[in-house]
Amino acid sequence: MKSWYFSFFYRILLLSVTLLAAACAPEPIRQPPAVPITPMPNAAPLPESETAASTARPGQPLGSRADVQAFIREMVSKYGFNAAQLQTVFRQAYAQPSIIAAMSKPAEAKPWYAYRSIFVNPKRIQGGVAFWRANAAALAEAERTYGVPPEFVVAIIGVETQYGANMGKYRVLEALATLAFDYPRRAAYFRKELESFLVMTRAEGINPLTPRGSYAGAMGFGQFMPSSFQNYAVDFDSDGHRDLWRDPRDAVGSVANYFKKNGWRTGEPVATPARVEGSQYRQLISSQLRPPKDSIASLRGQGIVPLEPVNGSQAAMLLEYEGRDGPEYWLGFDNFYVITRYNRSQMYALAVYQLSQAIAAQYSGSARIGERLPERLARVD
Numbered sequence: 001m002k003s004w005y006f007s008f009f010y011r012i013l014l015l016s017v018t019l020l021a022a023a024c025a026p027e028p029i030r031q032p033p034a035v036p037i038t039p040m041p042n043a044a045p046l047p048e049s050e051t052a053a054s055t056a057r058p059g060q061p062l063g064s065r066a067d068v069q070a071f072i073r074e075m076v077s078k079y080g081f082n083a084a085q086l087q088t089v090f091r092q093a094y095a096q097p098s099i100i101a102a103m104s105k106p107a108e109a110k111p112w113y114a115y116r117s118i119f120v121n122p123k124r125i126q127g128g129v130a131f132w133r134a135n136a137a138a139l140a141e142a143e144r145t146y147g148v149p150p151e152f153v154v155a156i157i158g159v160e161t162q163y164g165a166n167m168g169k170y171r172v173l174e175a176l177a178t179l180a181f182d183y184p185r186r187a188a189y190f191r192k193e194l195e196s197f198l199v200m201t202r203a204e205g206i207n208p209l210t211p212r213g214s215y216a217g218a219m220g221f222g223q224f225m226p227s228s229f230q231n232y233a234v235d236f237d238s239d240g241h242r243d244l245w246r247d248p249r250d251a252v253g254s255v256a257n258y259f260k261k262n263g264w265r266t267g268e269p270v271a272t273p274a275r276v277e278g279s280q281y282r283q284l285i286s287s288q289l290r291p292p293k294d295s296i297a298s299l300r301g302q303g304i305v306p307l308e309p310v311n312g313s314q315a316a317m318l319l320e321y322e323g324r325d326g327p328e329y330w331l332g333f334d335n336f337y338v339i340t341r342y343n344r345s346q347m348y349a350l351a352v353y354q355l356s357q358a359i360a361a362q363y364s365g366s367a368r369i370g371e372r373l374p375e376r377l378a379r380v381d
Helices: 002-024 066-079 083-091 097-103 112-119 122-134 136-146 150-161 172-182 184-204 226-232 248-261 280-284 296-300 334-342 346-364
Strands: 271-276 304-306 315-323 326-332
Touching: 066 083, 066 172, 066 184, 097 172, 112 315, 112 346, 122 136, 122 150, 122 346, 136 150, 136 248, 150 248, 150 346, 172 184, 184 226, 226 248, 248 334, 271 315, 271 346, 296 304, 296 315, 304 326, 315 334, 315 346, 326 346, 334 346
Parallel strands: none
Antiparallel strands: 271 304, 271 326, 315 326
16 A cells, blocks of 8 residues: 555656746747748858848738839840749848938938048958958959059948948848839939849849848948949959859959949049138039049149149049038049049048058058058047
């Protein structure tokens, strides 16, 4: 009898412990379901970290919209795309309202002194030195091939993506489609870029749902728009792919090629600070993004004095910026205009120039940040 009693008691005790342990154990982590992506033929997806689903998926799939269906028919007619494949792609893509909101808040809306501090600061300078050291061979080869000094290529990549640390979180397809179909002010431009993107991904064997980029659809280390990818991206390491997301060598060569094809003049200056006198200079302040046409000699005659030695025959444009303590004046040369071909902003071009000079000084070891740099660059906000 005692044997039966203890056996029964032991079973009850064991069951109670088991249930208690199960109740106290942490709930297993449930992995989110994978986003269904149908690869295009010969798709070459990017790393897993770049293929995670966007967090927002509002509304109906783009493929259910009449305007998108019309676009698909146009792509089939103009470029010979497979209609069923495009239908599959657009059924898995969604408009992103946050993109429309982001388009209304560009950094260029800030005054120069605030804009500058975003890009010319210790973190970007030190990051540029590290990127240069890590990619010195590719940068030297790009200079030999295209005539563009390393510091300008590095500065572009630093301003655009912090040396690849922030290439964008949006599906490029969704960014371009949102702007092509829901942003009337620039719909024509983004529709063309969407066309270029689909043509590009087909040519490169990339699943169009895979690439990530900015809210405007810019891609990779240098934030190339799809049309720029088609026109300027190069396979700089000759591995058979133009990979601007994972291969800094291709990114370096592509940025240098962009500059070269837009008229970079090897060995010529980019910009110099200036002093203005009298009142005639006011009519010469450049508000348009055009190549410079006035010679330094003629500008001197109207009260504009460069603060560094410049050839009197060199063409230049007078630039005015909103400094923290009053207006700043600079002279931009032909190579300054080339930088504005990358991003059509005078503030952008000057930020790239100033960052490039600070990086070059730090890389060469000729100056610590803020020490023995030219006065115009020594302030690091």
